[in-house]
Amino acid sequence: MDLLWRTPLATLQLRHHLGSTVGALMGVSVAVLLMFMEEGFQHALYRSAVRLHRILAGDLIIAERSFASITIPSGLPRRFAYRAASVPGVAAITLLYANTPLLRNPQTNSARPIMLYGIDPLRPAINPRGTANNLALLVLPSRALFDRLSRASFGPVVERAKSGEVEAQLSEDGNPDAPMIRIIGLFDLGPTITFDGTVLVSDLTFHTLTGQPLDRPTFGVVALARGAEPRTVKAEVQARLGAGVRVLTKAELIALEIRFWDRETPIGYILKLGLFIGFAVGLVFVYQVLQSIIGNNLPEYAVLKTVGYPDYFFIIVLFQMATVIGTIAFIPGLVTAELLYAMAERMTGLDMSLQFIDAALILAIVLVMCMVSALLAARRLQGADPISLFS
């Protein structure tokens, strides 16, 4: 079987049919790029959706039973949160309010949705970065911090906030007569796929702006006492509060949010569909080139069969060809994806970056795609019939 390894028929045939091979490599590279972009968008979606969850100032979260996502309005009766305070192992309970009003761009006068969070500025439920000690100033009415990493769609808010206070208008319906808020500083969080920015206010300002009752926070954040075991405390809090509320660890909350975006929104399906389309496109390109090579070499394969090469030899050659195409095409797909990620990150403020495990997963998908192509193309090998060689 020197034709498998010492004189590798697979690579020699790919080189001999260079035009078809280059065509397949380009096609598979595009398919790989498509898969990477979908994977990148998925990362951007998930990572941005849970940015706030990661900076929650606690280990457990108490939410309404039906809580699915922080972007979906929900209200936890506040008494539940306070009742949890007496559970052993609980050090503190803080409250977080969330809403999605419209922020009016002072330049264009157009209003766009923004994520609005309300906290107690003296006992914040989150640990925002980059506040420059401005958090406590939120106790003053109608004061707000604006996310420095927000997209520019809200106008030059960040630039103006850097040089002093700036006024903005937040309202449920973009009402131009809505009361003004004063942005007194910045913090760092980052936009999500659906929201271009975030505003942080005190719970009282939040109530004023949204009308959402203060006894209905979005969820309560439980900080544990030193040495307390989160799973144990979680079980005890759940037992104390009953089945009417949901007690989650921070990791479970993050998983729940990702699940919401993945399974309960069209965007999750669209991204999966994109991955599937990438797989299908690559499969077709690899299949085409293998078909073409088999078609051009049927008599030669038949000769090899007459001298004793078994059927599995040809399957292995096809697998080798498919693997070579998939592996080589993976590299330009990866490099191009990295360049496009950098460009997209600059433009959207979303984190699309890849980890090694993600690249390895795409490579595995590409190799599976190539194997499936090879198996489909292998049906054509039945045409390599030694009797057909005779005149």
Next chain:
Amino acid sequence: MEARTRLVTARELSYRYGTAETGRNVLHNIALDIRAGEVVLLTGPSGSGKTTLLTLIGSLRQPQQGTLQVLGVDLLRASPGQLRQLRQDIRFVYQRHNLLHSLTVLQNVTACMPNTPASGRAANRQRAIEMLDHLGLIEKIHEKPEQLSGGQQQRVAVARALVSSPALLLADEPTASLDREAGQRVARAMSDVGRQLGCAVLISTHDERIFHVADRRLHIEDGVIAEHSLQGP
């Protein structure tokens, strides 16, 4: 001893394509013997059954009726394992050379040699080079088939067939697409090397220009075979 001398023995061998009602008999009660070292021509008009007989002897078709012994194996009763083993001792040359274009001449020849451990590879390679040298192709061993003339390509196919010293070489119109000189070189190569190796060579052909390389000629017409003179049609 007899079985070794007679490499191919057929008696009352018949073959039919299609069903009993609509089919057609192509071979009728064929009887023939081919001995080691012999070069035998198989002639006859198109559709006379030459190729069917060749593929039966080459164990590529299952005989239907009569007896056919090839290299001591009864093809009517042989197991798949016996057939696989038998095919190791049979090689073919076709009208088209069917060389792998992605391989060099030398690689095409060594690809059809038996599998050997690493230590035997050098010997295989050396043997392939000697065979190509013998057939006047030593200058071409690192070239690709498309760089060779039709006659040279067919001689590579002969080298590929004979390099593993088969007991039986079956050739199907090997000179049909070659000019006179190239055709004669190919035919001579098969007969000379075949005789040197003690290999029986059976050549199915219409080409009268190569009759002189053979020891005898079998003519087949309407599925019936008979010995014919080497002097003419």
